[in-house]
Amino acid sequence: MSTTNRSRRNFIKNTSALALGSTLPISMIELAFANSNENFTFAYISDSHIQHIKGTRFVRNWDQGLKRAVAETNLLTPKPDFVMFGGDLAQLGSKPELDHGAEILSAISNDIHYVMGEHDYYLDLGAYWEKLFGPQYYSFDHKGVHFIVLNSIRTYDEWTYNRWPSNEQRMLEMAGLDNPNGSPFMVGNEQRKWLNNDLAKIAKTTPIVVFSHSPLQKIYKGWNFWTEDAEQIQALLKPYNKVSVIYGHVHQIQYNQIGNISFHSVMATAWPWPYPSTYAQAEQYLPQLTVPMNRADPFFERDATGWQFINMANGNVDLNFTLNSNKNRSVKFNNVNKRPEDSQFQEQGSQIPPQTHY
């Protein structure tokens, strides 16, 4: 925890020296161990939605979010061991979008591990993305932690292969968050089998961090804040002592605890999304535990986007959100209550008016 504070101070000093503004939408993740020599950090950038207009033109607003995140990642002190990108690099999965996003990310002076988002996938089912970034699901070990990356945004074969007259149409149908022609996300049989085998080699005491694009829990089906086989994934992760799932897609702060698994979302660099509870016609299950982020002020382009430091003390994730134009948030694992809690706003009486969404 002391390392977190130190790195945050350094970080703020560096950025202010370069007059880059107070905050940028990336995620800083720190894994702290009992022996602080083993501590390490990684950064997390997600949901940039690079959107091609035509020719050499891209939507300026979304470009700026990713560029700021990249600039700040390079200023982090201590330097992170690696960077995660949480999916939805592109808006409509096209080569120009993925190329342009990859070029912006190429300024990062670290290795980057990528997660597949639905906006990257449904044009060519990830073919071009794989060429640029590698396999769609994989695992790696780093300093005593087992990291797993899943492609959680696949869906039923009938929808993917037989329903749409063109790949472009398929991409457009899945790109609309509220489009009733969409289809629920899922990890699927093939990856669940792979996950089972991958986990078989891992000691039950090894901390596990799973990265997915969609939440591996069910929140609201209508916007795919949802993974159809979430319970089956949770069951595979159940035997392990310390499991954290970190996901993108939702463009907002969410956290939850289900059994042994802590869930955390990360912020988008592109734009914020409303909480599903604000859609009057929706039946939704936002985790009771979550204290929402402040309502976005549309007049500030980067408002309600943000970045996080994550401190993995004793194998649990402590997540520090740094938010543009807003007070920072800190969601830490409470060892007494055995769940993540906001360090300032968890009690109902301490919440502020912008955290009430309606």
Place this chain on the structure above:
Amino acid sequence: MFFIKLKKTVFLLSITSLFSIPFSQADEFTNSDLKRWQQQFMDSAKQGRELWASPTLGTNGVACAQCHPNAANTHPETYPKFQKQIGKVIPIWEMINWCLKNPLEGQPLAADDPKMIAIQAYITHERRGVKLEPGKH
């Protein structure tokens, strides 16, 4: 309640005009009228939904639905309200135009443009059942 008042008003109006125009049944409407009027509204709301998801409403391909799925966080039930960045009480169409000009990098619509009406029909329809709270933030 509303319909009773309306009927009275229409009735009075029709009495005053009795002497100048032929008798008409202005106070009577049928189920098929109700259906037709509802259909007129739903057609407008449907057009509004198409505009909401359209990449060509602005100039940069960004659609309203990208940030406001199902028109969530638009809050038509709270307008007119004070918008601090504009510094005065505004109706919702002015806020829609703010979005057209900024995130969508497009042109504003006139208040009575059928497209503007359709957009309001759509977002209000998505918000149906929520009580009016003018001015709320």
